[in-house]
Amino acid sequence: MGRRERNRELTRARLLAAALDLMGTKGPDGTGIAEITEQADVGFGTFYSYFESKDAILAAALEDVAEQLAATISSATSSIEDPAAAVAALARHLVTWAGENPSSGRFLVEVGLARDAVRRHLGVLLARQCDRGVQSGRFDARSADTAKSVVGGAVRATIAAWLDGHLHADPGPALAAQILLSLGLPSEEAWQLAEAPLPPLTTPSTSQRTTP
Amino acid sequence: MGRRERNRELTRARLLAAALDLMGTKGPDGTGIAEITEQADVGFGTFYSYFESKDAILAAALEDVAEQLAATISSATSSIEDPAAAVAALARHLVTWAGENPSSGRFLVEVGLARDAVRRHLGVLLARQCDRGVQSGRFDARSADTAKSVVGGAVRATIAAWLDGHLHADPGPALAAQILLSLGLPSEEAWQLAEAPLPPLTTPSTSQRTTP
Missing domain, CATH: 1.10.357.10 (Tetracycline Repressor, domain 2)
Structure with missing residues (x-):
């Protein structure tokens, strides 16, 4: 796996971990995509190059x-x-x-x-x-x-x-x-x-x- | 209970029955307020004189x-x-x-x-x-x-x-x-x-x- 792929994997994992933590605490309805990207420390727009929607993540x-x-x-x-x-x-x-x-x-x-x-x-x-x-x-x-x-x-x-x-x-x-x-x-x-x-x-x- | 109150009770019951039926079939996320009022056969705006939101109903x-x-x-x-x-x-x-x-x-x-x-x-x-x-x-x-x-x-x-x-x-x-x-x-x-x-x-x- 090249560095680019490793970085993509890492960002995806950070987004998933943040989504899980937030949705586990506040429920999916109470969790916004902006909160997920903020907690994962990635830009808001980045989300959509990994997942189509909140439902997808x-x-x-x-x-x-x-x-x-x-x-x-x-x-x-x-x-x-x-x-x-x-x-x-x-x-x-x-x-x-x-x-x-x-x-x-x-x-x-x-x-x-x-x-x-x-x-x-x-x-x-x-x-x-x-x-x-x-x-x-x-x-x-x-x-x-x-x-x-x-x-x-x-x-x-x-x-x-x-x-x-x-x-x-x-x-x-x-x-x-x-x-x-x-x-x-x-x-x-x-x-x-x-x-x-x-x-x-x-x-x-x-x-x-x-x-x- | 006067006629006015009876009518209000009836409309509320119709909205509740419709919400229950739709949400039971398609889930709350898949159910819109417009569908609820349509199935209950009341105007869309009427909904809000009974319930504040989808969550409330x-x-x-x-x-x-x-x-x-x-x-x-x-x-x-x-x-x-x-x-x-x-x-x-x-x-x-x-x-x-x-x-x-x-x-x-x-x-x-x-x-x-x-x-x-x-x-x-x-x-x-x-x-x-x-x-x-x-x-x-x-x-x-x-x-x-x-x-x-x-x-x-x-x-x-x-x-x-x-x-x-x-x-x-x-x-x-x-x-x-x-x-x-x-x-x-x-x-x-x-x-x-x-x-x-x-x-x-x-x-x-x-x-x-x-x-x-």
């Missing part, structure tokens, strides 16, 4: 956040054989990430809801483990059809409540336990899995960045 | 839908003594209502999410039964703090999936069962309560309307 920012988060969490959970342990780890990692990245978290759960990018990247991770659990008999098959919406909805709403200060402590373990219970696991096992040490996130591969 | 429509729905469902479930049976009935009535009123349902779950009116009217109904269940020992107290977000999020996401055609049949009973399981009820009892005949909605009292 919103979509690109969602795609970025959802894709990166899914890649990170997926690499930490895809090798877990037990779908129950995998669902618990996914839910807890999502909560932890949102707590550590509140403006991105708010952006995902409030703006990203029902957006295609979030479904494709994050919804799919949860859905895959739910399907595995039902197919293997680990989860109650009577709930197979609604299981995915219940799990996804519970995660989203709990992150929103956590970021809004409605919960007293890290809700990750209790959320994971309730999800496993809802999927038919016995109480003792559900709580044991939900409160087990969380497998750490590995730093995602940086090979793409270092490729010349 | 959006807030009023949400308040109306959430309040009426909460009153109807509350009257059918508030006399149920067992909080588990009450939570199951609430969840199933919300799903049934959304299936029968898809544009209002979509409006509530997509636009109304995290809005104060929806929390105050509908969130409170679910939260109250969750609190009762935890206090009486009917629900698992370890989950008390996250229980409300899990239940609310599960209902919302399941209604959204149902309206989007992602579920094959009425998800009400399976949703109710998963909610009860997540709150710690044993499987057999959760499914029994979730699949029991649903107490019918009583028509809400019309005494307010007939008062002269």
Whole structure:
């Protein structure tokens, strides 16, 4: 990548980071393009050589956040054989990430809801483990059809409540336990899995960045 | 109420119904004031003698839908003594209502999410039964703090999936069962309560309307 391309990438990333931060705090409707360019420290007109509209940068920012988060969490959970342990780890990692990245978290759960990018990247991770659990008999098959919406909805709403200060402590373990219970696991096992040490996130591969 | 007031009420109701229908279908961003007045069959300028802005009619429509729905469902479930049976009935009535009123349902779950009116009217109904269940020992107290977000999020996401055609049949009973399981009820009892005949909605009292 030449210097010109590197600079373009950098400016684009600065615009995306600014959009995400502002929209996560004030919502897309409350955020103007001028604020985004100001926070990114680029000229107002520059915006339009990267994005067609506010909607376009919103979509690109969602795609970025959802894709990166899914890649990170997926690499930490895809090798877990037990779908129950995998669902618990996914839910807890999502909560932890949102707590550590509140403006991105708010952006995902409030703006990203029902957006295609979030479904494709994050919804799919949860859905895959739910399907595995039902197919293997680990989860109650009577709930197979609604299981995915219940799990996804519970995660989203709990992150929103956590970021809004409605919960007293890290809700990750209790959320994971309730999800496993809802999927038919016995109480003792559900709580044991939900409160087990969380497998750490590995730093995602940086090979793409270092490729010349 | 004189004729003049009755006419004003009627026009306001027509504007609200049109806003709700259009915003439920195309979202608030995709709906213009001119479309609302056209569908309500009133002049464009008339809008502003009822509402200050699109945001104002959006807030009023949400308040109306959430309040009426909460009153109807509350009257059918508030006399149920067992909080588990009450939570199951609430969840199933919300799903049934959304299936029968898809544009209002979509409006509530997509636009109304995290809005104060929806929390105050509908969130409170679910939260109250969750609190009762935890206090009486009917629900698992370890989950008390996250229980409300899990239940609310599960209902919302399941209604959204149902309206989007992602579920094959009425998800009400399976949703109710998963909610009860997540709150710690044993499987057999959760499914029994979730699949029991649903107490019918009583028509809400019309005494307010007939008062002269």
